[in-house]
Amino acid sequence: MKNAAALSRLQPAVAPAAGQSASVADLSTRDRVTQLLLERGATTAGQLGSALGLSPAAIRRHLDAMLADGDVLARDQTIRGHRGRGRPAKVFVLTDAARGRCGTHHYDNMATAALRWIARNGGSTAVEAFATDQVAALETRCQAAMEDAGDDPLARAEALAGALTAEGYAANASTIASGGQLCQHHCPVAHVAAEFPQLCEAETAVISRLVGTHVQRLATIAHGDGVCTTHIPTQPRRVQSAKTVTTVRTDR
Known part of the structure; x- marks a missing residue:
């Protein structure tokens, strides 16, 4: 969602609020991972972790779950020019199915933003x-x-x-x-x-x-x-x- 609500999803992940389940926090973090991959394309786990303020172990856990669900694909990073020793880093990209679902998030996030406004004011x-x-x-x-x-x-x-x-x-x-x-x-x-x-x-x-x-x-x-x-x-x-x-x- 290309609005303030969507931009807020790119903020570093934080601990769940009181009363919020770990599973809900996981869903929210994976939404932010999806948003980053949608905007940046192929991205390494390190780059995703840095953008979201997550440790390497935490971002790997989310990516493993998304791989298992068929939401992301992992492939070797393309290196142009001279490549150093060692295997190239893995990059992650959204699958076609996950990309197709991103359009619905626009309306979901708009509804969430509207309810937040109602909660603040009423x-x-x-x-x-x-x-x-x-x-x-x-x-x-x-x-x-x-x-x-x-x-x-x-x-x-x-x-x-x-x-x-x-x-x-x-x-x-x-x-x-x-x-x-x-x-x-x-x-x-x-x-x-x-x-x-x-x-x-x-x-x-x-x-x-x-x-x-x-x-x-x-x-x-x-x-x-x-x-x-x-x-x-x-x-x-x-x-x-x-x-x-x-x-x-x-x-x-």
């Missing part, structure tokens, strides 16, 4: 109100798709999974020993929700109201888990307010 209550307003339309559409689902929470969870999949969440529901489980394999706002968990909390409240029972969010993509997982206990249908939703953080 406080956490304003952020919560914004998050609730954003999921209201989603709740209305899913509710319409669940009109024939009946009153059983597990049957409603299955109907909700279908409605969420139609919205791009790649969701599915299953029955487990203690009730049901709703899994979302994609989160359109994961990058933003990593900093503003109010988005996840508002979505969890919507799930609770739609299935008609208390639910418990066990994992979220925004906080480093592979899937957003919501537990739905077996109990009589009753409409819940947002205040009764339980979210269990699984920060690593």
Whole structure:
């Protein structure tokens, strides 16, 4: 993102703030690595570490993870003219897949910057109100798709999974020993929700109201888990307010 928010991502990495998970910090650092590679092209680990204020061991850890995820490629550095002894240094470049995803970061970072402005000027209550307003339309559409689902929470969870999949969440529901489980394999706002968990909390409240029972969010993509997982206990249908939703953080 070519604006102040994007420039802030190039600042040296710092320790996670109180309450922030290591996985969220890792995601933020890898975003900055991606931004540098996008702007500079082929870059050595040493150059990346110096730009981000990271130790050689720390930058290697991030690059190894990005290599494993298929986000970067490593190749020998091209040396023009006389080359000294020893093997040439490795340089890292973005893969085509990672480069193609960079366009979405522009909008993610704009949304993050907007929420930071709301938080500075209106406080956490304003952020919560914004998050609730954003999921209201989603709740209305899913509710319409669940009109024939009946009153059983597990049957409603299955109907909700279908409605969420139609919205791009790649969701599915299953029955487990203690009730049901709703899994979302994609989160359109994961990058933003990593900093503003109010988005996840508002979505969890919507799930609770739609299935008609208390639910418990066990994992979220925004906080480093592979899937957003919501537990739905077996109990009589009753409409819940947002205040009764339980979210269990699984920060690593």
